[in-house]
Amino acid sequence: MTAVGTLEGGETDSTGEVRTRRSGRGPVRLVVLAGLVAFVVFGLPTLLDRYWLQIVTSAVIYSIVTLGLGLLIGRAGMVSLCQFLLLAIGAWVALRLEYATSLPFPVLIVVAGVVTGLIGALIGLPALRLSGLYLALITLMAAGAITVVLRIAQFPNGGGGFFGNSAAGGASSRLPRPAIAAGDTAYFRYCVVVAGLMFVLAVWQVRGKSGRAWAALRQSQATAVAAGVNTMLYRLWAFALASFMAGVAGGLLAADSGGVNINQFPVQNSILLLAVVLMGGVYSLWGAVVAALLLRLLPALLDNWGVSTELLTILFGIGILQVLLTAPGGLADQVPKDLANLGRRLRNLVSPKAKRAAPPT
Amino acid sequence: MIEVHGLTVRFGGVVPIDRMTVTLAGGTCGLIGPNGAGKTTFFNVLSGFVKPIAGSVHAFGEDLLAVTDFRRARWGVRRTFQTEQAIANLTVYDNVLLVHENTGGGRATRRQDVMDAVTFVGLEPEANHLVGTLGVASRRLVEVARAVVGKPRLVLLDEPAAGLPADETEHLAQLIRRIPQETEAPVILVDHDMSLVSACCATTAVLDFGRLIASGATAQVLRDEHVISAYLGAEEEL
Numbered sequence: 001m002t003a004v005g006t007l008e009g010g011e012t013d014s015t016g017e018v019r020t021r022r023s024g025r026g027p028v029r030l031v032v033l034a035g036l037v038a039f040v041v042f043g044l045p046t047l048l049d050r051y052w053l054q055i056v057t058s059a060v061i062y063s064i065v066t067l068g069l070g071l072l073i074g075r076a077g078m079v080s081l082c083q084f085l086l087l088a089i090g091a092w093v094a095l096r097l098e099y100a101t102s103l104p105f106p107v108l109i110v111v112a113g114v115v116t117g118l119i120g121a122l123i124g125l126p127a128l129r130l131s132g133l134y135l136a137l138i139t140l141m142a143a144g145a146i147t148v149v150l151r152i153a154q155f156p157n158g159g160g161g162f163f164g165n166s167a168a169g170g171a172s173s174r175l176p177r178p179a180i181a182a183g184d185t186a187y188f189r190y191c192v193v194v195a196g197l198m199f200v201l202a203v204w205q206v207r208g209k210s211g212r213a214w215a216a217l218r219q220s221q222a223t224a225v226a227a228g229v230n231t232m233l234y235r236l237w238a239f240a241l242a243s244f245m246a247g248v249a250g251g252l253l254a255a256d257s258g259g260v261n262i263n264q265f266p267v268q269n270s271i272l273l274l275a276v277v278l279m280g281g282v283y284s285l286w287g288a289v290v291a292a293l294l295l296r297l298l299p300a301l302l303d304n305w306g307v308s309t310e311l312l313t314i315l316f317g318i319g320i321l322q323v324l325l326t327a328p329g330g331l332a333d334q335v336p337k338d339l340a341n342l343g344r345r346l347r348n349l350v351s352p353k354a355k356r357a358a359p360p361t
Numbered sequence: 362m363i364e365v366h367g368l369t370v371r372f373g374g375v376v377p378i379d380r381m382t383v384t385l386a387g388g389t390c391g392l393i394g395p396n397g398a399g400k401t402t403f404f405n406v407l408s409g410f411v412k413p414i415a416g417s418v419h420a421f422g423e424d425l426l427a428v429t430d431f432r433r434a435r436w437g438v439r440r441t442f443q444t445e446q447a448i449a450n451l452t453v454y455d456n457v458l459l460v461h462e463n464t465g466g467g468r469a470t471r472r473q474d475v476m477d478a479v480t481f482v483g484l485e486p487e488a489n490h491l492v493g494t495l496g497v498a499s500r501r502l503v504e505v506a507r508a509v510v511g512k513p514r515l516v517l518l519d520e521p522a523a524g525l526p527a528d529e530t531e532h533l534a535q536l537i538r539r540i541p542q543e544t545e546a547p548v549i550l551v552d553h554d555m556s557l558v559s560a561c562c563a564t565t566a567v568l569d570f571g572r573l574i575a576s577g578a579t580a581q582v583l584r585d586e587h588v589i590s591a592y593l594g595a596e597e598e599l
Binding site for chain 2: 212213215216218219222223224225226227228229230231
């Protein structure tokens with residue numbers, strides 16, 4: 001088998017090529033990414049006052065939700081309109097666990113994530129039969145149902161024990177933060193680390209067996225089945241993973257300044273969430289970051305500039321239209337392309353000679 | 362050895378396969394017939410996408426119809442699609458790997474098995490290219506690689522040469538002829554290209570309106586009057 005020897009050699013070379021293809025110039029990207037994370041963790045909090053730090057913290061938390069929804073839509077090709085309510089479930093479970101047990105914070109949010117993941121998988125059951133609009137509708141109904149349950153249970157309620165109920169409950173409630181992240185800055189960093197872990201989890205899943213199975217599923221059910229993919233399992237897993245992430249984010253949100261209350265989770269926000277996730281871009285993990293910024297930072301900025309946040313609905317409407325018509329990859333895909341185009345044009349302006357050499361766009 | 366007995370498929374008022382009884386021996390067997398004769402439906406029955414209302418399919422003595430759809434691939438049924446379905450967002454390597462890891466292929470030999478299949482179709486230089494960036498001929502080859510990786514026991518090729526130029530078809534024909542030796546699995550080839558079928562298949566079965574109208578040695582079948590009138594039109598010369 002001499003052929004095998006040469007192949008292996010060739011393969012190592014071309015594996016490098018894959019990395020290039022997937023993430024541009026691999027090591028450079030990694031360094032830039034590390035630099036960016038370091039800046040966000042250490043530099044950013046010093047530049048922001050308390051108000052903006054809270055905004056950015058919530059953007060970080062929401063990026064976990066948008067990450068999950070982006071995976072579900074972009075990788076597995078399914079739509080869910082109940083992610084916002086699963087976020088509430090995550091917060092609720094974390095709070096109830098905190099009343100009932102003395103689990104450390106990290107365990108608390110992981111358990112909240114797992115419980116939410118199971119509930120998400122349950123809601124995802126119709127996905128085994130339905131897709132597209134009908135699936136979206138069913139998840140929206142599920143979101144409505146969750147709201148009803150939360151209202152009846154007087155979410156988040158301050159009663160003792162897991163199922164405890166206090167008559168006075170219903171007000172805002174906050175999960176105690178872990179000792180190492182009691183302050184706002186420390187908690188921001190804590191959230192960045194958790195979000196980072198979730199992104200690592202996402203990358204690991206997308207590049208692994210699940211990611212390949214989802215790619216097959218997204219292309220067509222028949223392709224996936226013919227390749228031996230257990231389509232039920234991987235559809236449910238996509239739902240469970242997206243919901244797990246929403247649950248973890250919920251746990252973090254419960255410990256965020258101000259805590260949580262029922263009015264924070266209107267059903268229609270799940271639609272808003274879908275809109276920003278599509279605008280951010282579902283085919284790249286960066287899209288989740290963009291989506292979270294659109295969802296949390298943009299309203300705050302508009303507010304700060306004295307522009308009515310009602311305008312957002314219109315802005316997002318136009319944004320969605322633009323994405324659906326011209327940039328299916330979303331902002332995360334479009335902006336780098338546009339910047340590259342702009343750069344090329346600028347270079348052409350500076351030295352017209354380069355124009356002939358430039359590849360056609 | 363694939364034994365099909367009394368197989369009937371019905372979609373409402375349409376009967377794409379009507380009491381089909383045929384025994385397919387090893388090697389490469391052709392399955393031809395006019396459009397709508399039931400060839401792809403037959404493949405869909407074997408892959409588990411379509412449930413027949415009557416009849417049985419036994420492959421190597423096992424009742425194939427009792428196996429759940431996605432487990433057919435694990436059992437050893439592999440197929441290509443009429444409209445090529447290689448997964449555009451994955452690399453050639455990952456496309457083949459997907460089949461291997463979902464059909465019970467062992468971890469220890471995974472890399473080797475996948476590369477063997479990729480090499481078999483001659484795509485090793487493109488192993489790490491995204492399938493979406495490849496031409497139609499290469500994408501067809503990716504499907505063939507997916508069909509031979511691991512331990513297939515029955516390979517179904519649904520018009521693998523559709524839309525390919527003559528020289529690519531020739532390359533494909535050479536590959537198809539090698540599949541039975543390489544994998545020890547019987548191959549069923551559906552195609553409208555009679556030269557491809559003659560070049561690859563020792564035996565051929567002919568379907569027309571869901572019924573088997575002829576089967577036997579390819580050269581003989583292609584000379585059969587019924588076949589010529591049903592498939593090629595009564596006046597045409599072969």
